[in-house]
Amino acid sequence: MFRHAAMAGALALASSAICAQSVMLYGVVDTGVEFVNRIGSAHDNVVRMPNLSGTVPSRWGLRGTEDLGGGLKSQFVLESGFAPNSGVSNQGGRLFGRQAWVGLSGQWGQLSLGRQYTMLFWSTLDSDILGPNTFSSGSLDSYIPNARTDNAVGYKGTFGGFTVGGTYSVGRDSVNAGPSPSGTNCAGENPADSRQCREWSAMLRYETARWSANVTYDSLRGGPGAFAGLTSSALHDDRLTVNGYAMIGKAKVGAGWIRRDNRASITPRSDLYFGGLSYPVTPAFSVDAEAFHLRFHDSSNKAWLFAARANYAFSKRTMVYGTVGYIDNRKNTICLWYNRDALDAANFYAKTFPDSAVGAVHRSPGDYPDGKEGDVLTVEFTVAGIPCVGLNGGPHFQHNESFSFQIATDDQAETDRLWNAIVGNGGQESACGWCKDKWGLSWQISPRVLVEAVTSPDKALAKRAFNAMMTMKKIDIAKIEAAIRGDGK
Incomplete structure (x- = not known):
């Protein structure tokens, strides 16, 4: 720990600088070699080094506090994420992309301003056993390990066994990192549209020494040019989670459910279930395992992910680990072109072939060259276990024996x-x-x-x-x- 004065930033509420009494420099470097097989329709293989996370993301940061008297403290955190395989900054190239906030804390809780985690992160921190591991919940929902927001006011307070918290952002992500959760190009702070690129989250937790239960809601608004289809402030991507953990002897068991309502998707509603176990075999050796299941409403799309990890600690600061994972990802579909009969075809296949069913039927939101608003545009269905979507595209293209x-x-x-x-x-x-x-x-x-x-x-x-x-x-x-x-x- 280093003890010297350090400028933490400007606390907007007081319009003054904070000089910390205590500043800690910290960091972790985590990398490895990953082998992935059966990639794509050609079932290709790849050997690579993860650029973000092996088991925890590589990062360094500064954390400072000053005792203001009467139980009041000022605080700041500046935390940078980096890719050890190449040395570049993560989170869209930001200098302090993981966290950059300043705040006050006391018996009433903590108030923070700046780039910070949303309550979804804090809610799943203990219940999602593998957390940001290479094979984990982030493989099925990339927002979970990236649940942080720019331009945010945050609050967390613990009273007895209860913790309440919330964040509110007037512009959730000002960085354009391409189509990536690291920078989603939604700066907000637009006086002409107060809803544009807003984010809010709220959490209620009850915790004892042996178990915890959480309920959290996280909502993202869109804006022009934003990624993941959220191109309008009328579109939102919401997540509701109920999760918790319990200590059973030396074992830690965690489980949860995340309901997603993504209005930028043609299959907006989905459920992600997870459950895992962590067990210390010896003081130095521990094992973790977790299962995840993602399913979409009114769609055949679904995925299973199973992962396990073994950890050996040489010391309090150095460890090695090995992770294995298996994913059965049925999110990819075959698109079949029809004139105007996709629904009739889907119904025929469903009654003819085993393991077949008709899913969601989507109607066109507007006129198009071969149809009118309200006509059936796409039909989701499964044939012999194979997920498909039928597109009523008109008579321009015909099927042939090449497929x-x-x-x-x-x-x-x-x-x-x-x-x-x-x-x-x-x-x-x-x-x-x-x-x-x-x-x-x-x-x-x-x-x-x-x-x-x-x-x-x-x-x-x-x-x-x-x-x-x-x-x-x-x-x-x-x-x-x-x-x-x-x-x-």
Whole structure:
């Protein structure tokens, strides 16, 4: 700890400078090497160094206080985030992008002015076990580890077991860092639109020595040019969270729920559930694990994330850790073009194929070249577990065989049912197990026995099955099995 006078900043309420009696310089450097596989449709791999966080974000900062007497203190925090892999400043290149505030505190609580965390950060600090880890809640909602705001007035006070807090910002993010949560280009402070780029949050917490429960609300307003689709002050992105933790013996268990209402998204409502455990095996060695589930209302989009971490502390200041994570991210969808029949097609697929359903139906907010305001524009649906969206784009583009769904069947009865349903509903037979539905979309109705045979390492067997397939329209499993056996050679 260094003890010398340091200029902390100007406290706007008093229009005067604060000189700290005690200034502490602190920091942490956290980095590692990450391997990620099965990226994108090509299932690519990458080895990289995280530029933001391995298990906690790298940062350095200054924290100062001055005792003003009568229990009153002045305070400031200046905290900078940086990327240890390249040395650049994070949070959109800000000098003090993590925190930059000055305030007063006393028995009544703490009042702070400047760039600071919102109450969403403080609410999930203990209940979200893995926190800002590389594989964590931030992988599913990037705002959670970036829940801070510019131009804000904040308050937190603890009274008995209760803590209340809130923030209010007149311009939540003045930095343009591209389409990134590090700088969302929403400066606000516009006299012509008082709602533009506002942020507010509120928290109520009850805490004992063994457990805690929180409820918090966080609201972001948009503005012209802001990222994440929040391009108008009429649009808002709100999060409500209920969470908590409990100590069970030496183990810490945390869980929570975050409801999101994002009016900049075509699927505005979502729920993120999380639950985790931290356990100290020895004073130096501990393990953590957490599961996350994200689901969207009126949509097939959903994701699961599982992560675990092992930590070994060499000292109070130095540790090593290893993290593994697995994500099943079903947010990506296939977009299929239709003339004006996307809803009819989705309903047909839902009643024909297993693990299929119709989700949200979205109507056009205005006229467009091939439709009018109020017409069905997009339909979300799932076919055989594959999330899709049907777009009523007009007659300009037609389906062809360059794209098809391959549906695996287990027996001849299932093969016949699916084939007859497609062809009998205005579809068309093709060759080798291929057919088209009435909207021109191609389908491969492929018995598993056929796929296994033509990909067999036994080249003679594969050729016999392949030659038999080439003579068929709908696949005849009995004839494929005969070819596998070599009957009739």
